[in-house]
Amino acid sequence: xxxxVTRSFRVAGDWSMSAWTKLxxxxxxxxxxxxxxxxxxxxxxxxxxxxxxxxxTVVGFLAAAAINASPRxxxxxxxxxxxxxxxxxxxxGLGMLITFDTWPVDWRARWWxxxxxxxxxxxxxxxxxxxxxxRAIPADLRAAAATxxxxxxxxWWEVDARAMRRPLLAGVGFSAAISLGEFGATTILTRSGTExxxxxxxxxxxxxxxxxxxQAFAMATILLLxxxxxxxxxxxxxxAGIDA
Amino acid sequence: MLDVVGVSVAFDxxxxxxxxxxxxxxxxxxxxxxxxxxxxxxxxxxIAGLLTPDAGRVLLEGVDxxxxxxxxxxxxxxxxxxxxxxxxxxxxxxxxxxxxSGWAAPRIATRVEELLDIVGLTGFGARRVDRLSGxxxxxVALARSLAPEPALLLLDEPxxxxxxxxxxxxxxxxxxxLRSTATTAVLVSHDADEAAALxxxxxxxxxxxxx
Numbered sequence: 001x002x003x004x005v006t007r008s009f010r011v012a013g014d015w016s017m018s019a020w021t022k023l024x025x026x027x028x029x030x031x032x033x034x035x036x037x038x039x040x041x042x043x044x045x046x047x048x049x050x051x052x053x054x055x056x057t058v059v060g061f062l063a064a065a066a067i068n069a070s071p072r073x074x075x076x077x078x079x080x081x082x083x084x085x086x087x088x089x090x091x092x093g094l095g096m097l098i099t100f101d102t103w104p105v106d107w108r109a110r111w112w113x114x115x116x117x118x119x120x121x122x123x124x125x126x127x128x129x130x131x132x133x134x135r136a137i138p139a140d141l142r143a144a145a146a147t148x149x150x151x152x153x154x155x156w157w158e159v160d161a162r163a164m165r166r167p168l169l170a171g172v173g174f175s176a177a178i179s180l181g182e183f184g185a186t187t188i189l190t191r192s193g194t195e196x197x198x199x200x201x202x203x204x205x206x207x208x209x210x211x212x213x214x215q216a217f218a219m220a221t222i223l224l225l226x227x228x229x230x231x232x233x234x235x236x237x238x239x240a241g242i243d244a
Numbered sequence: 245m246l247d248v249v250g251v252s253v254a255f256d257x258x259x260x261x262x263x264x265x266x267x268x269x270x271x272x273x274x275x276x277x278x279x280x281x282x283x284x285x286x287x288x289x290x291i292a293g294l295l296t297p298d299a300g301r302v303l304l305e306g307v308d309x310x311x312x313x314x315x316x317x318x319x320x321x322x323x324x325x326x327x328x329x330x331x332x333x334x335x336x337x338x339x340x341x342x343x344x345s346g347w348a349a350p351r352i353a354t355r356v357e358e359l360l361d362i363v364g365l366t367g368f369g370a371r372r373v374d375r376l377s378g379x380x381x382x383x384v385a386l387a388r389s390l391a392p393e394p395a396l397l398l399l400d401e402p403x404x405x406x407x408x409x410x411x412x413x414x415x416x417x418x419x420x421x422l423r424s425t426a427t428t429a430v431l432v433s434h435d436a437d438e439a440a441a442l443x444x445x446x447x448x449x450x451x452x453x454x455x
Contacts, residue, residue: 138325138327140323140325140327141327141329143289143292143294143314143321143323143327144321144323144327144329145329145340145344146293146294146313146314146315147292147293147294147314147315147317147319147320147321147389147398148315148320148340148341148344148388148389148391148392149315149316149318149341149344149345149392150315150340150344151313151315152313152315154315154344155315158329158340159329162329162331163331
């Protein structure tokens with residue numbers, strides 16, 4: 001990490017801020033394009049991270065609730081949802097690309113295909129985090145709520161949903177962090193003009209010249225900061241005090 | 245008040261309750277005394293509506309409640325390991341039942357304060373339940389179960405897991421609370437001394453089911 005930050009301030013062997021100050025530029029020199037807009041890629045990544053986190057959290061929440069409610073049938077769903085963990089993200093991207101390339105589901109040009117791919121990668125983590133909490137709830141805690149007058153729906157809301165609140169918020173943070181750093185599926189699914197931070201880093205690293213290289217390290221530093229903030233924020237909330 | 249008539253329950257082919265019957269009058273504290281693993285907790289779960297019997301009926305104040313869901317029975321229960329809600333503080337735990345019954349907030353606050361006074365936990369409302377001692381947790385569980393004014397209170401080995409000194413002290417306190425609140429209660433225990441100290445009548449497990 002220190003190396004990344006340090007290299008972002010080194011241009012052609014000298015200490016320089018130029019990699020940071022020229023992040024907004026899209027040309028290496030007049031007439032020669034950089035091939036990517038670094039600042040726009042940050043905005044794209046943040047937008048995709050929000051969408052991916054929303055999808056992964058909703059799908060993960062529903063899946064965890066279903067798996068917990070029906071242990072036998074849920075086992076199959078659980079195994080199916082864990083598949084993205086056992087396969088390369090590139091494979092997931094490729095699978096999505098060839099699945100969604102024919103009418104009526106020709107969605108290759110849709111902007112949301114990338115965050116959807118990110119969400120697919122993040123869902124297993126959300127499910128695992130929630131299932132751990134749900135399975136740790138003693139059955140008698142729900143029984144206690146019932147004997148105190150809580151209907152089954154109210155019991156679910158007061159016991160299960162309350163217990164899931166913190167891991168769910170942590171899941172939002174981790175899903176967003178996974179989306180921000182996701183490279184494999186994005187490489188396959190991304191379209192020109194919607195490059196994400198990791199894609200922009202890859203493009204900059206492939207450019208000749210000292211400045212684009214240093215800019216890649218500056219972008220990597222930004223990515224590092226963003227994911228660290230998300231992960232720390234998720235952890236802080238998880239350790240937060242009693243719910244109101 | 246409470247009639248359990250010919251209740252049978254089997255788990256995986258093993259008969260746990262076999263044609264069991266019992267009667268409890270209003271205002272009584274009845275202890276059901278039997279060995280560990282006999283099926284006493286199963287009996288309480290049938291009465292509370294947490295378990296549907298294979299046969300038999302449960303009547304409360306003459307009304308058949310066998311098929312009535314647990315949350316509509318007005319039967320409170322204290323579990324062996326309290327089962328306090330970890331995400332709620334002491335006051336919210338005690339006020340949970342009244343909140344589920346739709347009581348107004350001021351009435352809930354008054355009831356919570358009253359019950360915390362009764363169980364000797366005045367000023368404990370804002371405490372986290374995971375920071376309480378074993379005895380304090382038992383007291384909160386008692387206050388919580390009494391808060392929605394249940395018609396009947398079930399106590400499943402309520403003083404298990406306490407050291408002897410605290411156990412003996414809580415027996416006296418529990419006895420006083422049940423009497424002062426005129427609570428009709430069924431207590432199951434394997435401890436004859438505990439049953440004798442708390443109950444107005446003792447039923448022996450072997451007498452509840454035909455030989």
